[in-house]
Amino acid sequence: MTNSERLHRGEITLSSSTSTSPGSQDMPPAAMPPIPASTVREDDSETYIISDGVKVVERYFTLPLDYACPEGPKIRVFARNMMSAEKAKTAEEQAELPYLVYLQGGPGFECDMGSVSGVAAEIHKHGYQTLWLDQRGTGLSTPLSAEVLEGKNDAEIANYCKHFRADNIVRDCEAIREILLGHKEDLEERKWTIMGQSFGGFCSFTYLSFYPDSLKEVFITGGIAPLLLDDPVGNYEATSKRVVERNKIYYEKYPQDIKRVRVILRYLETNTVTLPNGGRLSVKRFQMLGIGFGMKGGIDDVHQLVLRATNDLEVHGKLTYNLLNRVQESHSFDQNPIYCILHEPIYCSGKPAKWAASRVLASKPQFLWTEIKDQNDEPVYFTGEMILPEMLDDFVNLRPLKGAAQLLADFEDWPALYDRERLAKNTVKVTAATYYSDMYVPFDLAQDVVEAVPNIEQWITNQHFHSALRNDTKGVIDTLFRLSKRERD
Numbered sequence: 001m002t003n004s005e006r007l008h009r010g011e012i013t014l015s016s017s018t019s020t021s022p023g024s025q026d027m028p029p030a031a032m033p034p035i036p037a038s039t040v041r042e043d044d045s046e047t048y049i050i051s052d053g054v055k056v057v058e059r060y061f062t063l064p065l066d067y068a069c070p071e072g073p074k075i076r077v078f079a080r081n082m083m084s085a086e087k088a089k090t091a092e093e094q095a096e097l098p099y100l101v102y103l104q105g106g107p108g109f110e111c112d113m114g115s116v117s118g119v120a121a122e123i124h125k126h127g128y129q130t131l132w133l134d135q136r137g138t139g140l141s142t143p144l145s146a147e148v149l150e151g152k153n154d155a156e157i158a159n160y161c162k163h164f165r166a167d168n169i170v171r172d173c174e175a176i177r178e179i180l181l182g183h184k185e186d187l188e189e190r191k192w193t194i195m196g197q198s199f200g201g202f203c204s205f206t207y208l209s210f211y212p213d214s215l216k217e218v219f220i221t222g223g224i225a226p227l228l229l230d231d232p233v234g235n236y237e238a239t240s241k242r243v244v245e246r247n248k249i250y251y252e253k254y255p256q257d258i259k260r261v262r263v264i265l266r267y268l269e270t271n272t273v274t275l276p277n278g279g280r281l282s283v284k285r286f287q288m289l290g291i292g293f294g295m296k297g298g299i300d301d302v303h304q305l306v307l308r309a310t311n312d313l314e315v316h317g318k319l320t321y322n323l324l325n326r327v328q329e330s331h332s333f334d335q336n337p338i339y340c341i342l343h344e345p346i347y348c349s350g351k352p353a354k355w356a357a358s359r360v361l362a363s364k365p366q367f368l369w370t371e372i373k374d375q376n377d378e379p380v381y382f383t384g385e386m387i388l389p390e391m392l393d394d395f396v397n398l399r400p401l402k403g404a405a406q407l408l409a410d411f412e413d414w415p416a417l418y419d420r421e422r423l424a425k426n427t428v429k430v431t432a433a434t435y436y437s438d439m440y441v442p443f444d445l446a447q448d449v450v451e452a453v454p455n456i457e458q459w460i461t462n463q464h465f466h467s468a469l470r471n472d473t474k475g476v477i478d479t480l481f482r483l484s485k486r487e488r489d
Contacts, residue, residue, distance in 0.1 A: 290382025
């Protein structure tokens with residue numbers, strides 16, 4: 001029986017959020033009093049034109065770190081406002097363009113100009129101006145990193161990091177919306193549309209939970225949140241099945257890599273290998289290359305690294321700088337620490353994460369080198385988007401955060417990120433691109449949510465991977481906007 005069937009039978013209790021910030025107060029976010037105007041502001045902005053006639057306004061907003069204490073410490077949040085220069089020749093014309101806010105995947109990734117310009121151009125064709133948020137702690141938004149947190153002890157770092165989940169990302173959006181649109185007389189004109197990619201889709205469901213009256217419409221690409229879960233275990237049980245499938249495809253396509261991978265892992269087990277930035281290339285870190293299996297071309301990319309590493313060992317008896325640098329650049333955790341230390345807590349509500357992915361993998365010997373290293377013909381599986389405690393030793397810029405990461409893994413009192421009762425009555429139009437073979441956001445868990453939350457229309461395809469928005473931008477955007485019309489035969 002699916003979770004949604006249990007939901008309708010009354011076997012799952014739907015309860016709204018009971019707190020807004022860990023240990024801060026007991027009212028749900030939607031019931032919070034208005035944020036005092038004196039605690040939020042937009043700072044100076046800069047405007048320019050880039051290629052293809054796109055006007056860009058770079059905006060900075062000063063916002064509370066903790067919305068339960070709005071007069072307390074502040075952070076700065078950056079958003080890149082983009083629009084067609086032809087449609088926004090004057091301030092009045094710009095003000096007439098409705099906003100579409102893009103919420104990036106991750107958690108822990110910024111919206112850099114190079115990755116967003118193509119998507120922005122396609123969205124602008126549909127009459128919007130766009131707002132590309134560097135979510136708090138990323139990019140130009142008071143980045144969360146070991147350097148920024150230097151001088152704090154583990155408990156202070158952990159408590160600081162608790163403010164960087166989807167609930168506060170959504171509150172930042174609301175504060176910015178009030179600044180940009182709160183002056184409009186028409187209540188409908190104060191609303192905006194959001195689009196969430198991957199983790200950005202999770203944030204979208206948090207937005208729908210607590211501030212649905214602020215939203216005209218929602219678009220989601222590969223990001224229907226598994227909101228019927230209260231901890232990450234169910235997610236990793238589901239994603240590990242997809243990772244197994246992708247490993248089978250990998251080794252069917254490259255059968256000689258069974259031996260090659262085993263040779264590489266045996267070398268890594270018996271040698272200390274240091275990466276160019278001082279990190280360690282361990283057995284588990286090499287297996288983590290499988291995180292790319294869920295993207296278009298990812299299997300072929302991993303094969304090229306395996307081939308190069310094997311050639312290095314055969315010719316030189318060691319791994320060369322070229323190979324080590326390529327492996328180092330295959331992961332984003334050093335420069336995006338939120339992606340590691342807050343990855344499992346994005347699934348938590350009232351329960352600890354406790355290194356859920358590691359616990360799930362412990363029962364799956366095909367991923368465990370120590371279990372199958374003496375079985376010479378057995379393939380050793382690569383892992384997927386799974387956070388392991390060993391990463392805090394292997395990645396040089398994560399090492400200072402190791403103690404705080406353990407505290408976050410043990411923390412139990414995470415507030416709910418979704419108001420399931422309100423979502424069960426959703427009236428905001430949601431249009432989603434759902435990828436049947438998605439390795440990161442399990443299809444079956446997504447369908448449970450679609451059954452439980454009304455007004456979601458899906459485009460389901462097995463012809464795309466999680467990176468479809470980047471690989472087929474026009475096709476995905478056009479399909480979503482066509483579906484959003486809700487035209488029926």
